Amino acid sequence: MTVSLKLISHKLCPYVQRAVIALKEKGVPFERIDIDLADKPDWFLKLSPLGKVPVLVVTTGEGEVALFESNVICEYLEETQAGAKLHPVDALKRAEHRAWMEFGSAILGDLWGLETTSDPATFEGKRQALVAKFRRVEAALGAGPYFAGRAFSLVDAVFAPVFRYFDLFDELTEHGIFQDAPKVRAWRTTLAQRPSVRSAVDADYPQLLRAFLVRHDAHLLKLAA
Known part of the structure; x- marks a missing residue:
């Protein structure tokens, strides 16, 4: 068919x-x-x-x-679809991956608050929430280079867009979210180099994201100033 x-x-x-x-x-x-x-x-x-x-x-x-x-x-x-398998074969491991995909969605919820708020207190609350969540991710990661070792999975597909936000955020402020998460930092670097990740957005993505922050009068931009 x-x-x-x-x-x-x-x-x-x-x-x-x-x-x-x-x-x-x-x-x-x-x-x-x-x-x-x-x-x-x-x-x-x-x-x-x-x-x-x-x-x-x-x-x-x-x-x-x-x-x-x-x-x-x-x-x-x-x-x-044929091609590389993006979920583990083992049912328990597959369920574990699905759970971490949901955790990635929870991180995106905090990121939304971080990038759209103009209030310093709200920003700091979201920043602390992200630090705590990435501390949990750090504890779950193994030797890498991907979430579950050498095989790229749907968990990686979920977290790659999360990390992409920080390409701009890093330019704006010393947010410290990954300061105590060396495995997360290494994972982020690896994902950024993956062709599927690099080509998932257009070249104008950074400009569009910055314009989004401007429209929301984001506290992030005030920190940059």
């Missing part, structure tokens, strides 16, 4: 990046369509019950199915 894939995305969305990385790791051809989440097209709202990206439109001979939620999309790709 012939299947074609179309990914509805937004240029800054870290959840979209998860799906893009998984698609590229699998070597699956797909079409990417970026939309403006501040002005969502009607056709997109009909596809996405939650009004969020990513949405993967799967077209078969029987019609179209729209899959929403990034982890659902990644799991579908893992189950249906």
Whole structure:
């Protein structure tokens, strides 16, 4: 059965990046369509019950199915597409990986607060929360270079977009979030060099992220000043 894939995305969305990385790791051809989440097209709202990206439109001979939620999309790709396996074979290890994917989503929740707040106290609270969470990640990491050793997995696909934020944040302030997490720092460096990770965003990503901070009057920019 012939299947074609179309990914509805937004240029800054870290959840979209998860799906893009998984698609590229699998070597699956797909079409990417970026939309403006501040002005969502009607056709997109009909596809996405939650009004969020990513949405993967799967077209078969029987019609179209729209899959929403990034982890659902990644799991579908893992189950249906050839190429490198991105989940462990062992059921317990696979469940453990899924749990750490959820932990990555919790980190993104704190990152959202860190980057959008203009309040110094809120910023510091989110910074401390991230320090604590990455301390947990540090304890879970082994010898590397990836989350589970030598094999790239969906956990890596989840955390690579998290680390990408800090390419700009590092320029703005000495936030100290990874100060006591050497394994996390090494993991971040390795992921940044992975072709699927590098190509998951366009070249204008840093400029778009900076503009996003400006729109939110982010405390991060005040620290840079």
